Amino acid sequence: GNSVTQMEGPVTLSEEAFLTINCTYTATGYPSLFWYVQYPGEGLQLLLKATKADDKGSNKGFEATYRKETTSFHLEKGSVQVSDSAVYFCALSDRGTGRRALTFGSGTRLQVQP
Amino acid sequence: EPEVTQTPSHQVTQMGQEVILRCVPISNHLYFYWYRQILGQKVEFLVSFYNNEISEKSEIFDDQFSVERPDGSNFTLKIRSTKLEDSAMYFCASKDRDATGELFFGEGSRLTVL
Numbered sequence: 431g432n433s434v435t436q437m438e439g440p441v442t443l444s445e446e447a448f449l450t451i452n453c454t455y456t457a458t459g460y461p462s463l464f465w466y467v468q469y470p471g472e473g474l475q476l477l478l479k480a481t482k483a484d485d486k487g488s489n490k491g492f493e494a495t496y497r498k499e500t501t502s503f504h505l506e507k508g509s510v511q512v513s514d515s516a517v518y519f520c521a522l523s524d525r526g527t528g529r530r531a532l533t534f535g536s537g538t539r540l541q542v543q544p
Numbered sequence: 545e546p547e548v549t550q551t552p553s554h555q556v557t558q559m560g561q562e563v564i565l566r567c568v569p570i571s572n573h574l575y576f577y578w579y580r581q582i583l584g585q586k587v588e589f590l591v592s593f594y595n596n597e598i599s600e601k602s603e604i605f606d607d608q609f610s611v612e613r614p615d616g617s618n619f620t621l622k623i624r625s626t627k628l629e630d631s632a633m634y635f636c637a638s639k640d641r642d643a644t645g646e647l648f649f650g651e652g653s654r655l656t657v658l
Contacts, residue, residue: 462646464646466649472651473635473649473650473651473652474587474635474637474649475649476646476647476648479646519586519587523646531575531577531592531637531639531647532577532589532637532647533589534579534586534587534588535586536585536586537586537587
């Protein structure tokens, strides 16, 4: 079955530091890949997505590249801000079935200190 | 911008009581979902709904759970007899025909079972 594995958190960084959150996946077929973000007390918001191999999703300074050869979709940001403190979820959508829609990783909490 | 809305935002109930969580998906969306997140844990799939019937359900979605789309706009999750372990944040989501599979989430309903 499909699965998503994320690095354990929490990740604690100083403002303006470089961020990487690792995500690898197992899936049949050719899934779409997503990063969702959950700010404290809020729901899940789509941060970025990539729908095929070598696509790069980007938003708000965050980037992730769909790497089929390593089955990875690592999230990066060059310079984090305090406002980026949140929980980040990697997810995949198996377009072959379309019903379950998203399988989530366990989430990685990011804490950015001033 | 269209959004998924959920009510109530927080409900406290006694063990054994029935609970109904309500969701209004985005109006032109066709696929509807419930996920849950136990505090500090991963986001778990419960059920997907399409064309007025359940498409898929997880092992969590046992006979105590049911879903309904009674009037073409609301999408409800009913828990017949709540247990302590049902305490969680419940997220509703919806999706249109887009094959990339992006889900739009509501802000969640927090259920506390005492």
